[in-house]
Structure formats: C-alpha cells, structure tokens
Amino acid sequence: MKIAVCVKQVPDSWAEKKMVNGVLDREGVDAVLNDLDEYAVEEALRIVEAHGGNEEGGANSVTIVSMGPERATEAIRKALSMGANDAILVSDVALAGSDALATSKVLAEVIKNGGFDLVICGTESTDARMSVVPAMLAQRLGWAQLTFASSVSVDPAANTVSITRTTEAGVDAINAKFPAVVSVVEKINEPRYPSFKGIMAAKKKTIDSRDLATVGVSAESAWSLVADSSPRPPRAAGVKVTDEGNGGNDLVKFLTEKKFI
Amino acid sequence: MSQIFILADFAGDKCTKTTAELATAAARNASVTAIVLAAPGAGATLAASVKHGPIANVLVVESADFATHGVAAAADAVAQVIAQKSPNALLVASHAYGKEVAGRVAVATDSGIITDAVDVAADLTATQLVFGGSTTVHSKVSNGVPIITVRPNSIEADLSDSTPAVENLSLTISDAAKLATTTSSTPPVKGGRPELTEAQVVVSGGRGTNGDFSAVESFADSLGAAVGASRAATDAGWYPHSHQVGQTGKTVSPQLYVACGISGAIQHRAGMQTSKTIAVINKDPEAPIFDLADFGVVGDLFAVLPQATQGVTAQKS
Numbered sequence A: 001m002k003i004a005v006c007v008k009q010v011p012d013s014w015a016e017k018k019m020v021n022g023v024l025d026r027e028g029v030d031a032v033l034n035d036l037d038e039y040a041v042e043e044a045l046r047i048v049e050a051h052g053g054n055e056e057g058g059a060n061s062v063t064i065v066s067m068g069p070e071r072a073t074e075a076i077r078k079a080l081s082m083g084a085n086d087a088i089l090v091s092d093v094a095l096a097g098s099d100a101l102a103t104s105k106v107l108a109e110v111i112k113n114g115g116f117d118l119v120i121c122g123t124e125s126t127d128a129r130m131s132v133v134p135a136m137l138a139q140r141l142g143w144a145q146l147t148f149a150s151s152v153s154v155d156p157a158a159n160t161v162s163i164t165r166t167t168e169a170g171v172d173a174i175n176a177k178f179p180a181v182v183s184v185v186e187k188i189n190e191p192r193y194p195s196f197k198g199i200m201a202a203k204k205k206t207i208d209s210r211d212l213a214t215v216g217v218s219a220e221s222a223w224s225l226v227a228d229s230s231p232r233p234p235r236a237a238g239v240k241v242t243d244e245g246n247g248g249n250d251l252v253k254f255l256t257e258k259k260f261i
Numbered sequence B: 001m002s003q004i005f006i007l008a009d010f011a012g013d014k015c016t017k018t019t020a021e022l023a024t025a026a027a028r029n030a031s032v033t034a035i036v037l038a039a040p041g042a043g044a045t046l047a048a049s050v051k052h053g054p055i056a057n058v059l060v061v062e063s064a065d066f067a068t069h070g071v072a073a074a075a076d077a078v079a080q081v082i083a084q085k086s087p088n089a090l091l092v093a094s095h096a097y098g099k100e101v102a103g104r105v106a107v108a109t110d111s112g113i114i115t116d117a118v119d120v121a122a123d124l125t126a127t128q129l130v131f132g133g134s135t136t137v138h139s140k141v142s143n144g145v146p147i148i149t150v151r152p153n154s155i156e157a158d159l160s161d162s163t164p165a166v167e168n169l170s171l172t173i174s175d176a177a178k179l180a181t182t183t184s185s186t187p188p189v190k191g192g193r194p195e196l197t198e199a200q201v202v203v204s205g206g207r208g209t210n211g212d213f214s215a216v217e218s219f220a221d222s223l224g225a226a227v228g229a230s231r232a233a234t235d236a237g238w239y240p241h242s243h244q245v246g247q248t249g250k251t252v253s254p255q256l257y258v259a260c261g262i263s264g265a266i267q268h269r270a271g272m273q274t275s276k277t278i279a280v281i282n283k284d285p286e287a288p289i290f291d292l293a294d295f296g297v298v299g300d301l302f303a304v305l306p307q308a309t310q311g312v313t314a315q316k317s
C-alpha cells in the first residue's frame, strides 16, 4: 500500500496575521505544520503499521506531499520525524498566493503520477480554513471521496477503504475501492510525538523538491481576486463585574439594556 | 435580468432558514432559482417546503444517488445544472457538505470559489472575516461561474412567503461520482431547541460545568437559545459532538453568545469570535475568554446562571 499524506505549513495559530497586497503575509510569522494534518500523518502511519509496517524496501510507504515555500521543509521534517518515509515539496515563486483550485491542481498532478492507493488529508488548514482541498482533489483525480473521517479501516487484500464520516449532518458509513482520497477529523487519533530517533532519522530522509515545470502544470491566473482587506476595529473593551451575590442580576440588566430580553 | 442559482439547504425534509438567507443575498441583483436535490419521489415535498425568501423558481432533481453517493453525486448534478442553464452565480450554505459540494462544482466547471462569505453584494463581491474575525476581506471571483458559500446566520433573511414555479429536471449522475458508497446514515438527534448555526442566541458550556449542563440549558431555554459546548465538554461525553463550537466544530455567529465555564482557547474562539455580542461567566478573572467579552461576570456559573435564569423569566412574565 502506498499512501500520500497532504500537509501544509501554516502560520502559528496564535500569531497575529495580516494581509499584504491581498495575500496572507507569511514572512513575518512563525510557521508550523498545520495541526489538523498531524492527525492525517498519524492515521497513515497507523494504517501501514497495522498491515506490516513501512520499513524501507517493504510493500508499504507513506509519502508526505506539500505545496508551499521552500521553508515548508521545516513542517515536512516534522511529518518525517513522526515516521513517514519520504516527501515531495512543490515550490515555485509562481505559486505564491495560490487558492484552493490551484493548490488542488498541483497536488493532483503530483499524486496522479505517484502510484498511490490512498491520499490522506486533514479536514482544514488553519490559515485558509476552506475545507475544500480534499474534495477538489478527489474530483480532479477522479478518485473516491471519503472525507471527514472519524475512523478509517482499510483492507489491502480487497483494495477497499471504509470510513465513518462525522459532520454536523450526522454520521455516515462510507466505503470505496482504492484509489481514494480520505480526510480525517481531529477525533480520529492522538498524533504521536516524534521520538529522538525519529528526529535523527528524518534528517536523512529525502525531500524531493519540484518546481512547476517539473510537475508539469503551468501557473494559473487566480480564479478569485481580493479587492481590499482591512483590519476590523478591535472589540471595544467590555464591562467586567465580580459576582458578589448579584452577578446573575447584573447579567440580566445588561441583556435587558441590549434588548435581548 | 441575471440569474443566480442557490443550492436549497435542508435539515431532514425541512428547508432551513439558511436557504432564505442565500436567496436574500442572491436576489439583490438577480432572479433566484433554488436547486432541490431529492430522493426519488421526495422532490415535490421538499420543493413545497421552499416557500420563504425571494425565490422565483425551484429546480428539482431526483436521484437515489444523492443518498448513496453523497457529496460527489450532489456536485455532479449541480455541475450539470450549471452547464445546462448557465446561471450567473451559485450560492451554497457554508457547512461541511455545502463547502465540499461547492469545491467539486468549482473544479468541474473551472470556476472560482469563495468560502465562508458573511455577505454578498449585488455585484457579487463577497465579504469574509478572516484571521479569527480580525480582518475584513472583500473579494470577487474572476473566472467561470462565481461560486460562493455563505455562512449561515450572517445575512438577515427576507422570510416573506413565495410561491416559486417548480420545474423537474432529469439527469444521469456520472459514474465518476459514484465511486464512494454510503451504506448507512444516522442524522443528528434533534432536541426541541433551535439549531445551533441558525440561533439568534447561543449559550455554551465548557469544562467548568463539570458535566452538569442543567444550569446552562435552563438559562438557554429562558432566552429561547441554542446550546453549545466546548471540545472539553464534548470529548468528556457531557454533550453531543454535534453541539461543539470551534475550529473543529461549528462556527456560529449569533446576536448573542454566552460562554459559561469556557476558558477561551484559540480553537474555541475560531467558532464564536464573530458573534455580535459576547457575555462570559467564568470564575477565573484571568481566563482569556474575557478579552472577547462585552459583558463578563467573574463568578461561579452554578450561582450566576440560576439567578440570571430567574431574572429573565421574571421579566418575561
């Protein structure tokens, strides 16, 4: 079984973010592996470990696939130190400020030619927060879509994958044949911390860096354009009272003034 | 006149208020057609429930594939509708299903997509609140049929009655959309309270409830509010996962959000930060959630909430 895991490097959730010329300014902030993608890496590792492991030269492998600036190698190293085998990073100045359509196009092109059975994604990148790349990937690849999985099981002999889809619309059981695109929710597992051995081993693992010409797609003009962006006025400082027996009544008074009652 | 299509949004077989919100935005400069995707034989019932908001036409597509092949089949149908009818834009509700359908339609029709809009102007400029609500962005799709997903409860819906003309369209879902099969579906349990993402008021409880949501629920009921929960509360099994508010739960933006015994972790904020008014009850005066509060009470929720509930009830009677 060959599994690709799509990971994105994102600005640290706590970092103050701002827009410069219509795109997120990624220079000025700390960047980390999108935390929801750690669950995808973990799930891929658990799947291969349940079916003979991903030792070098064996039948199973986990490949990290990412699109982003050169420094996304830091986030990729983290995924490798968790235990993934190798990685592909698509990096090209022409991709700066790409939207989900461009991202899915590039990722699909890389994945299409990689001989993978499964692609596993997180459900959302914490910066873009679109939750559409996995569905777009499935559409572009013409593969089965099994997204928002809170559990995944695979049967490599039958070439099938089954998931439990958990969303606000309820819980569904879904299955499909390989190849398939899976995305996982954070309830699915507890991602491992990279071990010291894992961190050392990751330093020697290959990150295959490709530009657009190597991938074989051309940079697209954007499908959508930002007209303007502006910081919103910060919330006005509120009122804070300490309950000394009247806190509930104080709250009711506030709600009445604001016409909620 | 230009034509904007919306994907009608349903909870079970009931058309949601979100549908009227989509229609309201779309009707600013266009005639609105609602697409209804239904199981065979169910189209007429679903179409009949699309009766609020400025909707001129309803287009019904019936297929057993919508239940069996989920997002992919829905997107395949919507993309075919767009190819046949060439609308000027498509608006879809911004939830997991809506966003995935919209994403696939964007790829299939080679169109730009904007997600999580909180408003859509007559010229189809979308407004988004990004980076935890700290930044307003205006953007426009520049390619193909603009596809915009709109966050529930962001646009004030025109709920006036309408009697749209109903048209049935028969389509064949392509094989490429039938690769994944849904073998069972369990809808979320619906209580008597308003739907979280549609509610005007949401009262949420966290770890501070220590598993006892009765004070939170009573206060919510006094205000006719929906009940939400932090992940700490849903993980502990104190409240159903479908009520989780936050990054990996629901995004809500009610008129009033009341956070009780919730510390205000960034992942929780991500789901409630754009609420218009925020009230907080927490016994720790240093809890970060107070940074967002228009009104904060430092105190024990088990003392503050019952008193507040009584106060609200007294005022109403």
Ligand SMILES: Cc1cc2nc3c(=O)[nH]c(=O)nc-3n(C[C@H](O)[C@H](O)[C@H](O)COP(=O)(O)OP(=O)(O)OC[C@H]3O[C@@H](n4cnc5c(N)ncnc54)[C@H](O)[C@@H]3O)c2cc1C
Pocket (backbone or CB within 6 Å): A035, A036, A186, B205, B206, B207, B208, B209, B229, B230, B231, B232, B233, B244, B245, B246, B247, B248, B249, B250, B260, B261, B262, B263, B264, B265, B266, B267, B268, B271, B281, B282, B283, B284, B287, B299, B300, B301, B302
């Ligand atoms: C990948 C990922 C995704 C996540 N997604 C979400 C998400 O979608 N939604 C979410 O909510 N969290 C999410 N989290 C978890 C988040 O980081 C926090 O752990 C969680 O929000 C904490 O919940 P809490 O505020 O209820 O609990 P705590 O942080 O433990 O806070 C409890 C608060 O209750 C107060 N308190 C205690 N007793 C009382 C009392 N009697 N009266 C009044 N106040 C009291 C305390 O002072 C404290 O401030 C996610 C985490 C990760 C890693």
Ligand SMILES: Nc1ncnc2c1ncn2[C@@H]1O[C@H](COP(=O)(O)O)[C@@H](O)[C@H]1O
Pocket (backbone or CB within 6 Å): A006, A007, A008, A009, A034, A036, A037, A040, A065, A066, A067, A068, A100, A103, A107, A120, A121, A122, A123, A124, A125, A126, A128, A129, A130, A131, A132, A133, A134
């Ligand atoms: N630039 C990228 N490189 C690799 N994977 C990505 C990228 N962007 C998004 N993804 C994957 O798609 C998922 C959903 O992202 P999004 O649709 O941007 O919210 C993420 O959790 C990743 O698994």
